[in-house]
Amino acid sequence: MEALRIEKLSKNFGALQVLDNISFTITHEERRVVIIGPNGAGKTTLFNLITGELPPSAGKVYLFTDDVTKMPCHRRTDFGLSRTFQIVDLFPYFTVMDNILLALQVHKPFRYQMFLPIDGYRYLYEKAEKLLKKVNLLGKKDFVITDLSHGEARLIELLMGIASEPKLLLLDEPTAGLTTSESEWVANIIQDLLKDVTVIIIEHDMEIAFMLAERIIVLHQGKIVADGRPEMIKTNEKVREVYLGTEMVM
């Protein structure tokens, strides 16, 4: 079954064409699709169009065969869509636990409930603790986000995406700003935690990209330059051209 279908999608900001007539399909069976491309290729814009944070200029977005092009952001998440951000985008004055709770309760029927304390939902706390344990951050559950290191905040960002148990998860540069060893650690966590989820990852670090990917889509100047298995991408002439002069570990 298809998880995501993009059909002739375009986006322009005034005269600037950011995405130009893009089409691709990702099935539910695919696990990790990595999108790479030089700066300004339109990767994050593509994510914003999929989640509905930006409206497309033309084209259509299908989630699990449903046309969601005109659907607002919050309704698309009902399909099991979730995302994280390139720049850590958390609730800075909340504790780690309260951040995770917000992500956990989003699809629960009691999210509008206003008379019983949130502390009463013990199983949410237990679930949050389980998640935190997986990334070795249980000891910091009562820390305020601003007291975390950048690497720790990145992991919480990742957990926020995972917490709602999505079927399709978009990770926007999950290793941005991390050291090489931290990046590899995060990549391992992604591999371990996300065995049953279709994940689309934007990645700048080629080593991580090739380590994670089952399939790679290469974007350049708003167009898909190549799309295929990592081995194929490595030998692709066009991709080499795009990355000529930039660092690309092949």
Next chain:
Amino acid sequence: MARMRITTWKILLYVLLGIVLVLLVPLSPRHILTLATSIIIFSIYVSSANLLTGYTGLISLGQAMFWGSSAYMVAILTTRGIVENFYLVALMSVMAVIVISASFGALAVKVKGLYFLILTFAFGHVLWCVAMYPIQSITFGYDGIKGVVRPDLLLPWSMKNNLNFYYFVLVVAAVCFFMLHLIIRSPFGHVLVGIRDNEHRMVALGYNTFLYKYISYILSAIIAGVGGILYAYFNCYVNPSELHWLWSGDALMMMFIGGIGTFWGPVFGALVYTGLRYWVSAYTMYWFGIEGIIFILVVLFFRGGIAGSLMKIQKRLSYGGVED
């Protein structure tokens, strides 16, 4: 929003507050009783604004709209003898507030930040103008409506007695604060604070933030409306200044002084603001100037207001200066 630690300090403070409100105030001279009644009513009003501004992050200059319209509803319904029963008057006033907030809110909550502020200000001003001019025959324009009489609660105690009325206000306030307490600690309240701190992320997580803000707007209007009802009965007189945006500004002012986004901040704000006004205006007519200076001092040096500063002190005491 860390879960609250129930400390002996807190219990002690609540007991103290209870003793002051239930026993000490009623024993004090008459003018103190009147002052206390108005402070409690204002606390309800400021708390309503705090739900919207302090907890949801929507800075409004239109809170007086709800306070004023319910006060006018009470005055119009009772002085014209349209409805006699207090409970029916209260219900109809609250309904009016719901209708007004639901219709204005649907437009106002769509926009953010400064635009929200300006829109609420404009709506409030429109309502004030309406009360002043076009429906003068009903509202008596600038003169306001005199002769509102204290309600008959169909209970053995007469509200014409100031002490009884004080206790009545106290009970209503307790109910309002209890409701607010529940709302803030609930999953719904948790989401409101999330929207205040990072709405963009809340949308991405999948929350319908418009609906949350809209409900918060209406809830805050209802609570302000309850304050307005009490005030109309308390003052026995309603005039257009209850609808004026300056009164909305006062809510913000009291909130900042007391501590924005804190539960007890509005109470401190109402207490200090009303208390000082009462005290200072006995000596000088330049109350507004002094009010302005206090406001500037709070914004510059006590960002968290009174409640914020108290919380800092409490933290220092409970941790003994050592990090937990």
